[in-house]
Amino acid sequence: MKKIGFLSFGHWANHPSYTARTASDTLLQSIDLAVAAEELGLDGAYFRVHHFAAQLASPFPLLSAVGARTNTIEIGTGVIDMRYENPMYMVEDAGAADLISKGRLQLGISRGSPEQVIDGWRYFGYEPNEGETDAEMGRRKALEFLDGLRGEGFARPNPFPMFPNPPGLLRLEPHSQGLRDRIWWGAASNATAIWAAENGMNLQSSTLKFDENGKPFHIQQAEQIRLYKDAWKKAGHNREPRVSVSRSIFAIMNEKDRLYFGQQGKSTDSIGMIEQDQRAIFGRSYAAAPDQLIKELAEDEAIREADTLLLTIPNTLGVDYNVHVLSSILEHVAPGLGWR
Template sequence: MIKKIGFLSFGHWSHQQAYNAQTASDTLLQSIDLAVAAEEIGLDGAYFRVHHFASQLASPFPLLAAIGAKTSKIEIGTGVIDMRYENPLYMVEDAGAADLISEGRLQLGVSRGSPEQVIDGWRYFGYEPAEGETDADMGRRKALEFLERLKGKGFAQPNPNPMFPNPPGLLRLEPHSEGLRERIWWGAASNATAVWAAENGMNLQSSTLKYDEGGKPFHVQQAEQIRQYKDAWKKAGYQREPRVSVSRSIFALVNDQDRYYFGQEANRRDKIGNIERGKQAIFGRSYAAEPDQLIKELAQDEAIQEADTLLLTIPNTLGVDYNVHVLSSILDHVAPGLGWR
């Protein structure tokens, strides 16, 4: 199955001697350079994680717009924006502007969020769940409002004495980017939220962890989640085909530097842990091997087979050149053997 292949960067930086990304400026500028280089080698997507209160990428739209201005083909996205922290209307404006700058290449992953660096960090941003809501409910409510406003329908009563003439009728948010509504993805950690995403017309992003819902290997549980999502999409009656991405840490060991960095990742197994109180999660394994062995192992990953898009998590702190090497190794030595290219 031909697949779109992108990278997913968490955008770390740290004042460690071995790191090429030691400051926020390093990470932002290197992210732009990596996206440009990824387009040049034929990669399909440049995606970025969003974390608040951490030495990682946070506000995504300036970065996405900058990449959009310096590239012409590669998809640009997030995986994922925590909607608990967002003003949905302001986000519509930011997303519309970034999408227009990139000429329709934005692929925005959003979610209700995950445990963060501080307790209830969204409260510092001025947001509180409504009465009877959990913070997860608040995130999903904001996501639905974001989706509704992306449609471009007027909803705001115009001022009878505006500074500039208004078009007739209710006003919508500007700038509006036609088609962006269909390029919103939901990051689902459970089968139920994957089904919810399908019912609400969002593409599906499934990461390297999910709630443990049956005790089976991670890739099997994730494949079941994807199949439930696809079934729900069909039942909802949408005419377009949905897209599904999965994230993986995959390293082809083709030289001594690769073996030094990632040789210890070989033969890793799924892990069980907790990401929220009382909820057990399963974390997918990393893949690291010589290309021929990697092809054999990845061919057994059921979730990758179900997805049309694969996001490769990268060690951004090792610098642009090494990450281009990591991505090129997958494109050149692994993807053809699996029929992805």
């Protein structure tokens, strides 16, 4: 068995073939798709976060709205760039969203990916400490966020407050019990996957990874996951970790599917440079008839290592078409692989 969710990048553009032409379209359709995905029996609704782009950016209003409209589906991000965040304010936002959803938040955070503008976090008022890189700043903020989620008091109360205080130091409110164990780290390298395990976070691994040994993408990703699991055991945490991987998978069921995705079935891993000097490997897409997909996906080592699979979706094509994309995988592919 495997948990299966969707991951939406939340694009919009004023394009004649798009259903999501405005930010309002994308936000409202994201809520509707999460409701429909729950009705299909999908396990998770996850949303990407990008700043300075025509894509989803501020996650907590959307997560809260989805939480209020659904009952069982997990709700998450993949991922929030911590370089842009105030960890204390984020504790409050995350706590509120988790309480609205009754404990269904699965929050993916990370140091973040290359953005639309140079050092975009500076426009948000954040600077690395002296001698600190922006990546180190992101990880530091992540640890501050995790500390705040523990719900322990740390702030000295005012002796003359507007409202009576409980005894002792004060914590941030609202506090959601258990949310600390539902934080995921998006790791692009083996080292940060190990760091996530040591700090008690679940692991998100996407369709991009630093190319660390020249092997095929799914092999490198599976190795990363095994290193993470080993580090988790060594750290002595008293719960089982969770691991998700993202994939672009499309079952070719009709001519529209073939028109949109037929060429992606011939794709292979690709190599590129990110942030000027970092060599990265990008995983292939899968698009074929269900029987062929089952054969190809059975050879994907990283999917076998993960307990959760996030299916990237073409959100601009609208709710109805994405319901078709997701239901095709659930009905015609997942059973053949033992996922359902």
